[in-house]
Amino acid sequence: MEKSYKSMDHFWMPFTANRAFKASPRIIERAEGMWLYNDQGQQILDGIAGLWCVNAGHGRRSIADAISAQIQKLDYSSPFNMGHDIGFEFAERLTRYTPEGMDRVFFANSGSESVETALKIALAYHRARGKSGKIRFIGREKGYHGVNFGGITVGGITPNRSGFGPLMPVDHFGHTHDLAANAFSRGLPEHGADKADELQRLIDFHGADTVAAVIVEPVSGAGGVLMPPIGYLQRLRDICSRHDILLIFDEVITGWGRLGAPFAARKFEVTPDLITSAKGISNGLVPLGAVFMRNEICDTVQAAAPDGSVEFFHGYTYSGSPIGCAAGLATLNIYDQEGLLTRASGEIGAYFEESLHSLANAPGVVDVRNCGLIGAVQFAPNADGSPRAPELSNSCYAKGAAIRPIGDNLAFSPPLIIEKAQVDQLVETVFDAAKAAYA
Numbered sequence: 001m002e003k004s005y006k007s008m009d010h011f012w013m014p015f016t017a018n019r020a021f022k023a024s025p026r027i028i029e030r031a032e033g034m035w036l037y038n039d040q041g042q043q044i045l046d047g048i049a050g051l052w053c054v055n056a057g058h059g060r061r062s063i064a065d066a067i068s069a070q071i072q073k074l075d076y077s078s079p080f081n082m083g084h085d086i087g088f089e090f091a092e093r094l095t096r097y098t099p100e101g102m103d104r105v106f107f108a109n110s111g112s113e114s115v116e117t118a119l120k121i122a123l124a125y126h127r128a129r130g131k132s133g134k135i136r137f138i139g140r141e142k143g144y145h146g147v148n149f150g151g152i153t154v155g156g157i158t159p160n161r162s163g164f165g166p167l168m169p170v171d172h173f174g175h176t177h178d179l180a181a182n183a184f185s186r187g188l189p190e191h192g193a194d195k196a197d198e199l200q201r202l203i204d205f206h207g208a209d210t211v212a213a214v215i216v217e218p219v220s221g222a223g224g225v226l227m228p229p230i231g232y233l234q235r236l237r238d239i240c241s242r243h244d245i246l247l248i249f250d251e252v253i254t255g256w257g258r259l260g261a262p263f264a265a266r267k268f269e270v271t272p273d274l275i276t277s278a279k280g281i282s283n284g285l286v287p288l289g290a291v292f293m294r295n296e297i298c299d300t301v302q303a304a305a306p307d308g309s310v311e312f313f314h315g316y317t318y319s320g321s322p323i324g325c326a327a328g329l330a331t332l333n334i335y336d337q338e339g340l341l342t343r344a345s346g347e348i349g350a351y352f353e354e355s356l357h358s359l360a361n362a363p364g365v366v367d368v369r370n371c372g373l374i375g376a377v378q379f380a381p382n383a384d385g386s387p388r389a390p391e392l393s394n395s396c397y398a399k400g401a402a403i404r405p406i407g408d409n410l411a412f413s414p415p416l417i418i419e420k421a422q423v424d425q426l427v428e429t430v431f432d433a434a435k436a437a438y439a
């Protein structure tokens with residue numbers, strides 16, 4: 001088909017090798033269900049739900065209809081000192097899925113904005129309680145919390161941080177990946193709950209009265225798909241509680257059914273103080289983020305402000321936009337009607353686990369790990385230490401499957417509607433790519 005644009009130079013693409021991409025572009029023209037269709041007429045199985053977000057699959061008509069109806073009724077109104085019914089309805093509806101006692105929501109437009117919002121709420125909360133010395137954050141190596149300044153400060157992926165300093169006061173404890181002890185784990189790895197104790201060391205080092213919050217992804221995504229060892233998250237919870245430090249779970253990926261429950265907090269039965277959310281909250285169709293928090297946090301910040309004054313000097317033009325809320329409500333309806341938030345805990349999750357682990361026998365594979373409908377296959381690097389995953393991912397794409405390279409890993413996070421035959425296709429494609437690469 002004739003392209004209507006003349007040049008690709010104008011669009012500086014995010015997290016993309018722009019020159020390489022534009023020399024050999026991949027253009028996706030449409031999508032439906034589990035499938036992407038490119039401009040070469042090729043059908044690509046979406047093994048990553050867009051970018052960990054299209055949990056209910058592509059082309060969901062009921063969401064499009066809800067957005068369209070909302071635009072025709074109320075397209076936009078200011079969220080500052082004005083409200084609309086659908087905002088309050090959506091906020092209340094969301095709290096059906098959050099852990100008990102986390103019934104307050106602050107809206108943003110992305111995962112990155114949700115993280116910034118959560119960090120600022122943590123500071124506001126301590127200040128409201130007269131603990132304004134608590135200003136330090138603690139993140140974790142390999143953590144990904146978006147790309148804004150707060151997020152890269154607490155994040156632990158070096159190239160995302162270096163070159164953008166100086167950042168805020170922060171420290172990081174170690175990640176949980178331990179190939180020697182836990183290779184080929186199914187679900188949560190057995191060894192390593194004691195890795196949480198490093199947090200205690202950092203708190204002792206800095207002083208608990210300087211630490212505002214600890215932020216982790218319950219399952220680390222962009223850092224390489226790393227599962228928390230059994231008992232590890234509870235230890236983090238206990239340490240934070242002991243020292244009056246807020247625990248933030250960044251559930252931008254793990255929320256909305258990815259692990260077979262609405263949130264990792266519910267799946268693992270560890271309740272943080274704040275949860276950041278985005279992506280699957282609107283099936284990835286409309287930029288939308290949210291921060292959920294313990295009621296007491298919201299109530300404390302609000303009560304500390306003088307009557308009639310703004311309690312929290314924060315918010316976005318599109319916080320709780322009518323269109324975002326309409327998309328979100330329609331998304332939740334699909335999740336409920338189709339049982340998608342628990343589907344990964346059932347037969348398809350078990351099938352995914354079994355199939356993914358069959359790749360343990362594929363050439364070059366050094367680890368396979370999974371939880372719910374998220375998984376990674378780790379490959380031995382090249383002799384010079386460079387990863388093989390980008391080449392393997394390219395070869396999977398050429399064979400009709402989108403699977404994301406992250407470091408030495410191929411990462412899987414398919415839409416939650418995936419069927420067994422499609423799991424087979426993903427796994428067979430990876431096996432063939434590995435056979436060709438390591439032959």
Ligand SMILES: Cc1ncc(COP(=O)(O)O)c(C=O)c1O
Nearest residue numbers: 110111112144145146250252253
């Ligand atoms: C755990 C986590 N937090 C935050 C973000 C940032 O989200 P966004 O790209 O919507 O800003 C991501 C994105 O992948 C993420 O995985």
